[in-house]
Structure formats: structure tokens, C-alpha cells
Amino acid sequence: MLLDSVRSQGKIALAVASSGIAATVLHGGRTAHNMFKIPLMEYNEIRSCGIKKNSELAKLLKITSLIVWDEVVMANKNTLTALDITLRDVLENDKFMGGIVFVCAGDFRQILPVIRGGGKNEELEHCIKSSYLWEGLTKLELTENVRLKTNYVRNKSFAKKLLKLGTGESGPVYFLENFGISVKTREELVNKVYDDIENNHLNASYFEKRAIISPTNDDVDSINSMIYEKSEEEVVYNSVDTATEHDTDIQTSVFNALTSPSLPLHQLKVKIGSVLMIIRNICPPKLCNGSRIIVTNLKKNVIVGKILGGSYGGEQVLIPKITLEAQDTSVPFKRKQLPVKLSYAMTINKSQGQTFERCGLLLDSVQCLAHGQFYVACSRVTNWNSLIVYTGWEKVNDEYQLRPAINRVYKELFSGEFDSVDENLPQVTSESEASLFAQEEPELEKVEIPKEFYKLSEEDAIKMILADYDNDNSHD
Known part of the structure; x- marks a missing residue:
């Protein structure tokens, strides 16, 4: 507003x-x-x-x-x-x-x-x-919880429990009635979140409101692979990895084997109907780092898909290969690849800001270890029975039972005695110093668009672009 x-x-x-x-x-x-x-x-x-x-x-x-x-x-x-x-x-x-x-x-x-x-x-x-900066801000607090105004008693109970989770008033959390549905295996978690996926593999609205979330990238990758195997024939896109100026003597195969949460895989396997997450800002605000799409077509060097959710939900987009620079790997290098990853599952941090109609929470190998992670995970849904959880098993008195979930909260954040550790406003920098840190975007060449092109539908324009792109790259 x-x-x-x-x-x-x-x-x-x-x-x-x-x-x-x-x-x-x-x-x-x-x-x-x-x-x-x-x-x-x-x-x-x-x-x-x-x-x-x-x-x-x-x-x-x-x-x-x-x-x-x-x-x-x-x-x-x-x-x-x-x-x-x-x-x-x-x-x-x-x-x-x-x-x-x-x-x-x-x-x-x-x-x-x-x-x-x-x-x-x-x-x-x-x-x-x-x-x-904190002392200079005027603080305005929201005082009315809309979820508590609903007529559904179970919703009210769930909302109150969420607020207690957020401020650390509850201890270890057991997923009992009226607070999530507990399952016994990873397979059961996947089947409950993505029920009837075989008949909805091209349904954008089906995937838009469903996701499985977990604290770590390793668990996310494992779940993504499990769901991906249910799909049809795949297309494999191999990246082009090159050395930086200082590592020209390293073999390409070494770069191919390197992985990082900030990079797509060297060998990227994709199927029509796959749900992918964009991991770079391609065309903001339409396609940002974190945007999700469902794949509708696969070309030689381009993925065609529809955006899931957000202000541009349902729009058809093209995802090209781009060059990304690896900074968090043992050896710096450049990788030219489609900037996407599978996204049936995502990390809890990535999910913040979204609301799902059905959300799976995977905590069997790693619990939520950072402040607010557990609260964020549980608050991705508005009803207790939309949250499906697998926490793994533990042995108690010679019997195995489902583990409680750990809720880590830094209570200092909610006290009025939290002091700034900054001493003074840093010195205002000059334009020359600011330019040292600038990440300049290349100037795009201006193109004169013929008037008759404005009469094309978006679908026809995309077909023309793809046809030209395939012809230009047919010699690769």
C-alpha cells in the first residue's frame, strides 16, 4: 500500500x-x-x-x-x-x-x-x-495477529504456538495434534507433500504452493534427487569451465568436479516438468536469485519455463547460459552454465518470505541450529495440518521414538537492553573509493526494433528467438 x-x-x-x-x-x-x-x-x-x-x-x-x-x-x-x-x-x-x-x-x-x-x-x-542505524529508526510494531481472528479454533491454537516458538517460550517441540503432522520416513514425507505428482508434473499451480525445506544444502539436494527420479526423459547440459588468469595450468576436469551452493552443477540434468530455482539475478525484478520456475521446454542452450508465484507468476521466460565466477571453492574458476538448481526442496533460509499450502520440514540428519530457523520453517503455512515433519528417530529406554525438534532462539533480541556495538558513523567515502567496489554491468548495445515486431504475440516472439538461437549455435 x-x-x-x-x-x-x-x-x-x-x-x-x-x-x-x-x-x-x-x-x-x-x-x-x-x-x-x-x-x-x-x-x-x-x-x-x-x-x-x-x-x-x-x-x-x-x-x-x-x-x-x-x-x-x-x-x-x-x-x-x-x-x-x-x-x-x-x-x-x-x-x-x-x-x-x-x-x-x-x-x-x-x-x-x-x-x-x-x-x-x-x-x-x-x-x-x-x-x-537502529537508534535512528522510528519503530512501529504490528499489534493485531490476523491468524488469531479466524473462526477456525485450530488456526488460533497454531498461531499462538508459533508466537511462543518465535520468542523461545517453548522447550523441545514434539509434533503432536494441532501442530504439524509427523511422518516416519523421508519417503512418506515426499509422498505427503507431493501426492499425485505423476498427474501434475506440468501443473504450475500444483508446485507453486508446495515445497520441502531443510536447514542444509546436502539434505535439500538429496530430496531434490529423490523427487526428480520420478520424472520422464531428461536433457543433460554440460558447463564450460575455464581457469582464471593465475591457474591456467590446472586441467579442466578438476574444475568440472568442483561444486558449490552458489554454482550450478557441471553436468546439469533437467526434465520437462522439473521445478528449478534461479541462483543469479537474470532479469530483475522478474527473475531474481531465488525465483522458481517450472520447465515447459528444453532447447540446446536455453530452458523455457513458467514463473511460479510472485508478481510475475505464470509468465513464460527463457533461461540462457551465463558465465559465473566461483569464489567459495578451493580453486577460483569460471563456469558457463544455466544458472539453475532443482527446487522441489529448498533451504529454510531460502524459503523465508513464502507461504505454502503444503510444506514438508526435514530434520532427520541436522536440526535447526540458527536463531529463528525453526520458527521460519513452521510459519511457512497457515494451518497446522499443512505442515508435514520428519525429525528422525532416537533411542529412549531401549525403545525408538521420533525425536523432538530443537528450537534455538536468542532472547537478547527481544530485550530493550540490546545496545549497538557501533561507535560512530563511518567516514563518508569519496566517489573514487566507491568506484573501487563497483560491480559495473556491461553497457547493452541499443537495437532499433522494427514496428512490425510490436504486433507479434509473446509466444510467436519466443519461437522466433529460439529458432534463431538454435541456428546460431548449430555449429557448437
């Missing part, structure tokens, strides 16, 4: 979110990293955004009236600091965020910033409450 109200007055309102999935829910939303050119580097090294004073983005920011940042609790405080410093510098205004009205939304019951190799202290140190 805020965004529409400002835009209806002919003013500029920018909508961003900390995750790609949350961004797709906002009309015209993008990830904060994409919109503000926040560098992809270790958080402690981020000092400013890559926005030059004479750039088109800087001109846009100078006429912007409102910035909305959703899921801000997930954001590392250094990214917010970098934006504040950059806006003050670019707009030549030393007020908070360069004088632009800044609205952020979030829930401290949910997941905090992910710090590689960090623990509780590091997560708290890098959250927004530890920033000098």
Missing part, C-alpha cells in the same frame, strides 16, 4: 528485499544487492556501494521519494551501513539515507544474517540491532 500510494502520486518508490524470493513478492521488487550495487564480498570488507555520482542509478536516486527494504532482519548491518554512506555521498546530503524516506520491515523471530564460520556472537554483532 505504501509503494502504490507513493507511485500513484507520480513519485519514485524503490522496493528491495534481502532475499530473491521475498523480492519477487513486492511489485517491482529487486534484491538489495542488485538494486544498490552492494559488492559481493566478505561483509567486513564492504565500505560502500558501487554507485558513481554521474551514473543513471545515481540520477534515479536523486528523484527517489521512498525506499522500502523488506526482510531487513536477514541483512548484514554492513550492507545497510554501505547504503547509508553511499546515499549521503551521492546525494550530497548528510541526513540518514541521504534524506530519502527509508522504511524497513522485518521480524526478529526470523533468521539473522548468515556469517560464514560464525556463531551466536557473530550473528548478533552483525544484525541491524547492533548498528548505529
Whole structure:
């Protein structure tokens, strides 16, 4: 409503979110990293955004009236600091965020910033409450829980239990009646979430509201492979891996064998009807990191699919091969591949911002170990019987029983005594320093489009593009 109200007055309102999935829910939303050119580097090294004073983005920011940042609790405080410093510098205004009205939304019951190799202290140190920005914000709290107003008694009970989970008032959680459906095996979990998948493998609305979530990428990959095997014939896309300037003596086969959560596989197997997640910003706000699609056609170098959910749900899109640079592997290298991964299952962190009609929670090998993960997992649904859970087994008094789930909560976040650890506002950087961290996007060549092309339907245009693309690459 805020965004529409400002835009209806002919003013500029920018909508961003900390995750790609949350961004797709906002009309015209993008990830904060994409919109503000926040560098992809270790958080402690981020000092400013890559926005030059004479750039088109800087001109846009100078006429912007409102910035909305959703899921801000997930954001590392250094990214917010970098934006504040950059806006003050670019707009030549030393007020908070360069004088632009800044609205952020979030829930401290949910997941905090992910710090590689960090623990509780590091997560708290890098959250927004530890920033000098926190004291300058006007805090507005929502006071009415819509779920508690429903006429369904079971919904009210489920909503109250969720609130207690979020603030850590409950101990180990057993999935009894009125709080999730407990299953005994992974196979049963998959069958309950994706029942009748054989007759719905091309049904976008079927997959849009279903997912299995887990804390780790390993468990997510395992579930994705299990469901993928139920599908029909596949097409295999092999990546082209190349060395960086400093590792030209390493054989290509070494790069082919390397994997990373931030990279697609070297040998990517896809079938028509597969559910995929985009792992890079391809065409924001339509296709962001975290957007999900269902595959409708497979070409030599392109995947055709329909977007699942969000503001652009149901639209047909093309996913091309792009070059990605691996930074979190033992050896840096470049991989040209389709930027997608299977997404019948996803990590709990990726699921934040979505609501499902049926959600499976897998906790048999690893429990939720970060603040807010368990609350986020359970709150992806609005009814207790939409949550299907498998926690694994444990031996108690010589008998095996289903394990309770661990709910980790940092109660310091909810106390009024949480102090900022920042001393002062960092020095405003100059344009020259900001440019050191800029991640410039290549200038696209302007193309004159013949008027008759405007009469083509989207379907005909896509057919023409695919035909030309296949002809151009027939010699590969």
C-alpha cells in the first residue's frame, strides 16, 4: 500500500528485499544487492556501494521519494551501513539515507544474517540491532495477529504456538495434534507433500504452493534427487569451465568436479516438468536469485519455463547460459552454465518470505541450529495440518521414538537492553573509493526494433528467438 500510494502520486518508490524470493513478492521488487550495487564480498570488507555520482542509478536516486527494504532482519548491518554512506555521498546530503524516506520491515523471530564460520556472537554483532542505524529508526510494531481472528479454533491454537516458538517460550517441540503432522520416513514425507505428482508434473499451480525445506544444502539436494527420479526423459547440459588468469595450468576436469551452493552443477540434468530455482539475478525484478520456475521446454542452450508465484507468476521466460565466477571453492574458476538448481526442496533460509499450502520440514540428519530457523520453517503455512515433519528417530529406554525438534532462539533480541556495538558513523567515502567496489554491468548495445515486431504475440516472439538461437549455435 505504501509503494502504490507513493507511485500513484507520480513519485519514485524503490522496493528491495534481502532475499530473491521475498523480492519477487513486492511489485517491482529487486534484491538489495542488485538494486544498490552492494559488492559481493566478505561483509567486513564492504565500505560502500558501487554507485558513481554521474551514473543513471545515481540520477534515479536523486528523484527517489521512498525506499522500502523488506526482510531487513536477514541483512548484514554492513550492507545497510554501505547504503547509508553511499546515499549521503551521492546525494550530497548528510541526513540518514541521504534524506530519502527509508522504511524497513522485518521480524526478529526470523533468521539473522548468515556469517560464514560464525556463531551466536557473530550473528548478533552483525544484525541491524547492533548498528548505529537502529537508534535512528522510528519503530512501529504490528499489534493485531490476523491468524488469531479466524473462526477456525485450530488456526488460533497454531498461531499462538508459533508466537511462543518465535520468542523461545517453548522447550523441545514434539509434533503432536494441532501442530504439524509427523511422518516416519523421508519417503512418506515426499509422498505427503507431493501426492499425485505423476498427474501434475506440468501443473504450475500444483508446485507453486508446495515445497520441502531443510536447514542444509546436502539434505535439500538429496530430496531434490529423490523427487526428480520420478520424472520422464531428461536433457543433460554440460558447463564450460575455464581457469582464471593465475591457474591456467590446472586441467579442466578438476574444475568440472568442483561444486558449490552458489554454482550450478557441471553436468546439469533437467526434465520437462522439473521445478528449478534461479541462483543469479537474470532479469530483475522478474527473475531474481531465488525465483522458481517450472520447465515447459528444453532447447540446446536455453530452458523455457513458467514463473511460479510472485508478481510475475505464470509468465513464460527463457533461461540462457551465463558465465559465473566461483569464489567459495578451493580453486577460483569460471563456469558457463544455466544458472539453475532443482527446487522441489529448498533451504529454510531460502524459503523465508513464502507461504505454502503444503510444506514438508526435514530434520532427520541436522536440526535447526540458527536463531529463528525453526520458527521460519513452521510459519511457512497457515494451518497446522499443512505442515508435514520428519525429525528422525532416537533411542529412549531401549525403545525408538521420533525425536523432538530443537528450537534455538536468542532472547537478547527481544530485550530493550540490546545496545549497538557501533561507535560512530563511518567516514563518508569519496566517489573514487566507491568506484573501487563497483560491480559495473556491461553497457547493452541499443537495437532499433522494427514496428512490425510490436504486433507479434509473446509466444510467436519466443519461437522466433529460439529458432534463431538454435541456428546460431548449430555449429557448437
